[in-house]
Amino acid sequence: MRTKDQHVALICTKTRPNTTRTAEAMKKNYLPIALVFAKIALSITLFSGVLASTVAPASAQEAKLSVRGSGLPVPRFVSIKFNEANLRAGPGAEYPVLWQYRQAGLPLLVDAEFGVWRKVIDPDGVTGWMHGAGLSLRRMAFINTGMVKLYHRDNAESGVVAVAEKNALLELETCPKDWCRVANDSVKGWVERRAIWGILQDESLK
Numbered sequence: 662m663r664t665k666d667q668h669v670a671l672i673c674t675k676t677r678p679n680t681t682r683t684a685e686a687m688k689k690n691y692l693p694i695a696l697v698f699a700k701i702a703l704s705i706t707l708f709s710g711v712l713a714s715t716v717a718p719a720s721a722q723e724a725k726l727s728v729r730g731s732g733l734p735v736p737r738f739v740s741i742k743f744n745e746a747n748l749r750a751g752p753g754a755e756y757p758v759l760w761q762y763r764q765a766g767l768p769l770l771v772d773a774e775f776g777v778w779r780k781v782i783d784p785d786g787v788t789g790w791m792h793g794a795g796l797s798l799r800r801m802a803f804i805n806t807g808m809v810k811l812y813h814r815d816n817a818e819s820g821v822v823a824v825a826e827k828n829a830l831l832e833l834e835t836c837p838k839d840w841c842r843v844a845n846d847s848v849k850g851w852v853e854r855r856a857i858w859g860i861l862q863d864e865s866l867k
Contacts, residue, residue: 730774731793738859739779741767742797748789752778759789766830768801768859784858800833800866802843802857809857811850815840822850833859836866 727735741762748760752775762783769791773780777793784803804825811823815838825831831843840851841860860866 727774729776730779733771735771735774736861737771738768738800738861739771739781739796740799740801740859741765741769741791742795746791746795748781748783748787748791750789752776752780752790754792756790760787764830766799766801766832768803768833769796771796800859802831802833802841802852802859804829804831804852804856805858806856809852811843811848811852813850815842815851819851823848825852833857833866836860836864838865841866 742765744763744765746762747758748762749756750759767783769781769783771779772782772788774793775790778790779793779796780788780790781796782788784805804827807827809825809827809829810817810821811825813819813822831845834842834844834849836842836854839854841854841857842849842851843857844850854860
């Protein structure tokens with residue numbers, strides 16, 4: 662829907678988690694809803710003596726752990742590869758499914774590795790383990806601060822090209838400093854770094 666003086670896009674990707682606990686695994690649904698207008702201390706659970714706790718040094722930063730992992734940096738951001746992905750209580754198929762995600766592209770923070778399994782954190786702070794084969798290195802941005810404006814360039818004086826609603830999901834193209842360039846099939850623009858989930862605090866993505 663367009664009007665003569667409306668040149669802003671609203672990108673809606675709403676979360677609809679099933680909050681009713683049943684005999685089945687709980688489901689986390691990140692479902693695209695609509696696109697309208699014109700142009701988004703180690704804290705690792707230990708399992709049966711397999712892993713040992715590591716206390717962070719006086720810097721107060723969490724120690725990160727990789728046991729026979731990928732060799733890639735930890736922590737790092739990844740995204741879900743498929744439209745269905747299970748989050749388990751531990752690093753193995755024998756552990757129960759805590760949540761099922763139904764949105765490819767959702768960014769997750771890899772907090773630790775154990776073999777082919779990745780301990781991940783989602784935008785809501787939910788933690789669990791996923792198989793590495795279900796994760797992609799494609800970088801995505803999740804809008805987590807409410808309505809967010811996308812600009813032509815990396816400053817607020819450059820003009821608004823779109824407005825992304827909370828929970829919008831966009832591709833993260835670059836994020837050198839305080840501004841990040843994001844895009845989807847119909848819109849591209851710059852958004853303030855603090856408005857998205859999908860990039861480490863001190864990370865420079867070019």
